[in-house]
Amino acid sequence: MSQLTEVQAPEQAASSTETTHHRICPLCEACCGLEVKVRAGKVISIRGHEADVFSAGYICPKGVALKDLHEDPDRLRTPLIKRHGVFVEASWDEAFAEINRRLPPLMAAHGKDSVAVMAGNPSAHKIGLLLYFARLAKALGTRNVFSASTLDQMPKQLSSGLLFGHWLSIPVPDITRCDYLLMLGANPLASNGSLWTVPDFKGKAKAMQARGGKLVVIDPRRSETAAIADEHHFIRPGGDAFLMLGMLHTLFDEKLIKLGRLAEFINGLSDVEAAVLPFSAHAVAARCGVDAETVRRLARTLAATPRAAVYGRIGTCTQEYGTLASWLVDVLNIVTGHLDEAGGAMFPKAAAFAANTAGKPGTGKGISTGRHHSRVNAAPEIMGELPITCLAEEIETAGPGQIRAFISIATNPVLSSPNGPRLARALDQLDFMVSMDIYLNETSRHANIILPGPSPLEDLHYDVAFPQFSWRNHARYSAPVFGRSGGQPDEWETLMRLCGIVQGKGCDVTAAELDDEQFARDASRLFGEQAPAVVAAMGGLTGPERMLDVALRSGPYGDAFGQKPDGLNLQKVKSASGAAGGLDLGELGPRIPEVLRTASGKIELAAPSLLNDLHRAVADLARTVPDMVIIGRREVRSNNSWMHNLPLLAKGPFRCTALLNPLDATRLGLAEGAFAKISSSQGRKHIEAQIHITDTMMPGVVSLPHGWGHDKPGARLAVASERPGVNLNDLLDDQLRDPLPGNAVLGGVAVELSALATYQDA
Ligand SMILES: Nc1nc2c(c(=O)[nH]1)N[C@H]1C(S)=C(S)[C@@H](COP(=O)(O)OP(=O)(O)OC[C@H]3O[C@@H](n4cnc5c(=O)[nH]c(N)nc54)[C@H](O)[C@@H]3O)O[C@H]1N2
Ligand SMILES: Nc1nc2c(c(=O)[nH]1)N[C@H]1C(S)=C(S)[C@@H](COP(=O)(O)OP(=O)(O)OC[C@H]3O[C@@H](n4cnc5c(=O)[nH]c(N)nc54)[C@H](O)[C@@H]3O)O[C@H]1N2
Ligand code: SF4
Numbered sequence: 001m002s003q004l005t006e007v008q009a010p011e012q013a014a015s016s017t018e019t020t021h022h023r024i025c026p027l028c029e030a031c032c033g034l035e036v037k038v039r040a041g042k043v044i045s046i047r048g049h050e051a052d053v054f055s056a057g058y059i060c061p062k063g064v065a066l067k068d069l070h071e072d073p074d075r076l077r078t079p080l081i082k083r084h085g086v087f088v089e090a091s092w093d094e095a096f097a098e099i100n101r102r103l104p105p106l107m108a109a110h111g112k113d114s115v116a117v118m119a120g121n122p123s124a125h126k127i128g129l130l131l132y133f134a135r136l137a138k139a140l141g142t143r144n145v146f147s148a149s150t151l152d153q154m155p156k157q158l159s160s161g162l163l164f165g166h167w168l169s170i171p172v173p174d175i176t177r178c179d180y181l182l183m184l185g186a187n188p189l190a191s192n193g194s195l196w197t198v199p200d201f202k203g204k205a206k207a208m209q210a211r212g213g214k215l216v217v218i219d220p221r222r223s224e225t226a227a228i229a230d231e232h233h234f235i236r237p238g239g240d241a242f243l244m245l246g247m248l249h250t251l252f253d254e255k256l257i258k259l260g261r262l263a264e265f266i267n268g269l270s271d272v273e274a275a276v277l278p279f280s281a282h283a284v285a286a287r288c289g290v291d292a293e294t295v296r297r298l299a300r301t302l303a304a305t306p307r308a309a310v311y312g313r314i315g316t317c318t319q320e321y322g323t324l325a326s327w328l329v330d331v332l333n334i335v336t337g338h339l340d341e342a343g344g345a346m347f348p349k350a351a352a353f354a355a356n357t358a359g360k361p362g363t364g365k366g367i368s369t370g371r372h373h374s375r376v377n378a379a380p381e382i383m384g385e386l387p388i389t390c391l392a393e394e395i396e397t398a399g400p401g402q403i404r405a406f407i408s409i410a411t412n413p414v415l416s417s418p419n420g421p422r423l424a425r426a427l428d429q430l431d432f433m434v435s436m437d438i439y440l441n442e443t444s445r446h447a448n449i450i451l452p453g454p455s456p457l458e459d460l461h462y463d464v465a466f467p468q469f470s471w472r473n474h475a476r477y478s479a480p481v482f483g484r485s486g487g488q489p490d491e492w493e494t495l496m497r498l499c500g501i502v503q504g505k506g507c508d509v510t511a512a513e514l515d516d517e518q519f520a521r522d523a524s525r526l527f528g529e530q531a532p533a534v535v536a537a538m539g540g541l542t543g544p545e546r547m548l549d550v551a552l553r554s555g556p557y558g559d560a561f562g563q564k565p566d567g568l569n570l571q572k573v574k575s576a577s578g579a580a581g582g583l584d585l586g587e588l589g590p591r592i593p594e595v596l597r598t599a600s601g602k603i604e605l606a607a608p609s610l611l612n613d614l615h616r617a618v619a620d621l622a623r624t625v626p627d628m629v630i631i632g633r634r635e636v637r638s639n640n641s642w643m644h645n646l647p648l649l650a651k652g653p654f655r656c657t658a659l660l661n662p663l664d665a666t667r668l669g670l671a672e673g674a675f676a677k678i679s680s681s682q683g684r685k686h687i688e689a690q691i692h693i694t695d696t697m698m699p700g701v702v703s704l705p706h707g708w709g710h711d712k713p714g715a716r717l718a719v720a721s722e723r724p725g726v727n728l729n730d731l732l733d734d735q736l737r738d739p740l741p742g743n744a745v746l747g748g749v750a751v752e753l754s755a756l757a758t759y760q761d762a
């Protein structure tokens with residue numbers, strides 16, 4: 001409906017003249033600048049923006065598919081309320097009134113913890129969701145806060161917090177000056193990078209190779225990235241910590257430790273040396289599946305190359321030893337003198353919102369965890385959250401603090417979280433559920449009310465998170481391409497309205513009023529006596545733009561509200577964005593000790609909790625390897641669980657296939673294209689997936705992408721349901737967690753494969 005009557009932005013007028021707009025893509029962490037051409041209210045083309053200072057014209061097919069997303073008839077344009085089991089369209093007023101009727105009484109009767117809230121992956125890409133989710137969580141006052149982080153990077157956040165004092169102080173390879181990049185468990189040619197915002201990784205890797213640099217990939221699959229690497233080594237899934245322990249042992253053993261400039265800022269080196277004694281290259285080889293000589297050679301090359309970096313990503317996080325592996329990536333960089341050095345692993349310096357540029361440089365409070373625990377499983381709180389794999393049991397288990405209502409925000413955990421079917425059943429037991437989502441999908445179908453967000457092309461954009469992980473420092477802003485119709489609010493406004501409701505202010509108070517109140521409170525907390533001046537300086541700004549202006553002006557490049565006239569503010573970033581391509585803030589520079597926020601003001605190399613976790617690894621050195629384990633993968637034309645409804649991306653070969661080495665296929669009697677039964681090792685659960693035989697797989701490992709299984713009744717995904725695929729997470733166990741951060745174990749899980757009697761079509 002509404003896309004035909006789209007209200008255009010004023011500059012487009014209603015005419016059929018072609019207009020050009022510039023928009024940062026919000027779909028993945030690469031944050032590419034796009035050029036969008038529009039005529040008569042319709043997108044006519046999307047391509048990479050050549051003049052973008054950060055992405056220089058790079059784009060992938062998902063960026064082009066923003067047109068499909070904008071026009072998707074299944075994308076929700078109005079709230080839905082479930083009445084007698086059927087979703088009916090409702091006005092925004094009706095939707096908020098219904099929430100106000102049901103949620104506050106439930107909280108009054110059962111307490112704050114009876115409401116759970118969860119933010120999913122797209123929240124990290126939307127300024128309104130990212131900045132205002134925290135407000136809603138605070139307004140709810142519940143301990144039951146969840147996010148996709150515990151399906152993803154929480155191990156890295158924990159290890160970074162322990163090492164450097166802040167959860168988001170995560171160094172990234174300085175690729176343009178690097179000569180040796182050792183990459184574990186990442187496939188940026190498919191994912192376009194993660195915890196490392198690096199559009200056109202391939203181009204940058206090729207440039208590195210052209211100047212003699214080497215890319216080495218460690219992965220149980222010869223991935224697209226491994227295929228362009230100078231070296232690729234298979235590793236047993238979950239073996240990364242062991243490989244890196246073997247490398248570290250070699251560095252100590254062969255006296256290759258070089259701390260360089262950082263020596264005076266490091267605590268705990270000798271404790272690490274003692275702790276790695278059991279992990280000689282020889283001792284770890286069988287466990288990680290990399291031979292001892294290769295383990296030693298990787299260590300020696302890393303130590304001997306002046307400009308080198310180790311980088312690990314999702315494959316190293318979502319596994320049994322995710323936190324140890326994440327920690328070891330940084331330890332290797334540190335003890336070989338590559339941290340905080342040009343061409344090594346460096347800390348970006350974001351223009352706004354980076355906690356590691358706030359407060360007193362070089363010191364802080366460090367991090368703490370376990371301030372409370374989950375009710376059923378006693379999983380420790382981490383970064384204010386509980387592990388998402390605790391959600392189902394917290395809904396199912398009666399008693400004080402039981403979850404009875406759930407607000408899901410831009411997340412689809414029925415597909416993206418292990419044991420999706422259990423979670424789906426649990427969601428049906430809730431008294432009340434609100435979903436902020438742009439689709440009626442596998443998760444939002446369980447809601448009583450769905451509140452849609454605008455299309456990305458109707459939304460302003462500034463990346464809050466990703467400049468903190470960027471290959472180069474920058475600041476870029478995008479204005480909306482289209483106006484709105486149908487009273488569609490911004491998502492920050494929806495979140496503020498929900499805040500008002502749960503605070504007992506009812507549903508008549510506007511988002512702007514609530515936001516003004518909150519802003520005044522925040523300003524006085526942050527700026528004390530200066531607060532009135534700051535509030536006045538913000539003039540007519542509201543919502544996320546006002547928070548952005550404050551963050552830019554008080555940030556490391558800021559104008560300090562006029563005290564540094566050459567500094568940045570929102571107006572300057574806006575003028576430098578759009579066609580001009582954004583502000584380049586230069587290559588990464590050294591930040592130690594200034595970036596540190598540990599209590600000691602040092603890098604804490606040997607956090608007791610991590611050294612303690614090494615005992616688990618010692619005990620596990622001799623574990624027998626299961627015959628078959630499963631891992632995940634990503635594909636360029638897919639994005640977690642939700643872009644399979646866009647025709648441009650959905651076309652082409654079927655992607656939800658299980659990749660298997662020829663040796664395994666022969667052993668199991670599986671032919672190319674056959675369907676196999678994949679069972680969890682306890683045999684309780686199984687899925688059926690089509691086999692593709694390829695020697696890119698390590699023997700004993702099967703690879704299946706996640707985010708599929710679009711055959712659930714009640715979802716409204718016409719294109720995706722044509723080829724639904726199967727859900728890897730139907731198979732995985734929600735009780736399998738990396739103990740320290742409670743992160744889900746999504747890879748290296750034992751499974752059994754067998755041939756199905758009949759052949760089917762994909
Ligand atoms: N087995 C396995 N499971 C995995 C992974 C894996 O590697 N293997 N990866 C994990 C990782 S890294 C992640 S981050 C999680 C992601 O898991 P989720 O956090 O569940 O994220 P998505 O699957 O991307 O689903 C995003 C949801 O947001 C909705 N959405 C999209 N855009 C918007 C918007 O602008 N506003 C609103 N309100 N909603 C929007 C979509 O319709 C969809 O419902 O999956 C995890 N699950
Ligand atoms: N096209 C596309 N892009 C995406 C996404 C998407 O779904 N599609 N999702 C986005 C999200 S939410 C994230 S978090 C990022 C993730 O970005 P990446 O971390 O680059 O994720 P993947 O592409 O899944 O690559 C992970 C690699 O780890 C390997 N692997 C699996 N287990 C192990 C192991 O135990 N050890 C080692 N060494 N390797 C292992 C897999 O074979 C795979 O090649 O991608 C983001 N970008
Ligand atoms: S790589 Fe693709 S999806 Fe990611 S930001 Fe760039 S265009 Fe968007």
Ligand SMILES: [Mo]
Pocket residue numbers: 121152
């Ligand atoms: Mo992710």
